[in-house]
Amino acid sequence: MNPQKSFLEICIEFLQKIEQEQAENFEKAGQVIGDAIMAGKLVHVVGTGGHTCLPAYDMFYRAGGLVPVSLIIPIGALYGASGALHGMRIERCPGYMNRVVDYYRVEPGDVAIIFNNIGVNAATIDAALECKAKGAYTIGVGGSPWQKEIPLDHHTRHPSKKNLMDIVDLFIDDYNPVGDAVIELEGFDRPIAPISQMTDSYIVRRIEIEACKYMLGKGFKPPVWMSANRVGGDEANARYQEEYYHRIKNL
DSSP states (O other): OOTTSOHHHHHHHHHHHHHHHHHHHHHHHHHHHHHHHHTTOOEEEEEOSGGGHHHHHHTSSOTTSBSSEEEEOOGGGOHHHHOHHHHHHHHTSTTHHHHHHHHTTOOTTOEEEEEOSSOOSHHHHHHHHHHHHTTOEEEEEEOHHHHHHSOTTOTTSOTTOOOHHHHSSEEEEOOOOTTSEEEOOTTOSSOEEEOHHHHHHHHHHHHHHHHHHHHHHTTOOOOBOOOTTSTTHHHHHHHHHHHHTTTSTTO
């Protein structure tokens, strides 16, 4: 962290680094997702607790976003639903996410995107392992600095001591720094301004763009939601709503 840099400058640096170093992974993710959608499969998006649920939620039923997206919601670990301190305890509880993933009926050939910038806690590792066990292609989005720097004996780690980036089929690094916050203020003893939602929102859009480009290149019209607030939006979405209403639990 450089105390002389503005938050805008830091955000730009992070996004440029992600674009430069993760471009091939965006393209690969787009191909995998495109192939799954063209084969009639679902893309499950999993935020494994706390604010890591936000990028997953940002992919679900979003105007301009992909239609066949199933949002896996770990209600017990969702701070706004269960209480922050309760949610933090749940996301550290081994076995919880296995049952959540099972409830959402992840199937062979599906894609599962697991978001967690820290990438070491019980909910994250269990979600990744369970999705793999069910035959889904797994994509992890998180920060390698956390996974490299958190001690193996730290109490927040999954009992296996595994890292998300070592489990999934494809890992997209958001380079989230330990502690997430990136601004230091003179006379204050801790950094402020977490950056993960800026980086992860960018990653979400890049994945979607590559998936749509890939499907179009194959002569397939990408299933994308239109804003229901524009003229013709409800009519454009009606077919997708009918097609996926009984396949996506939260639709």
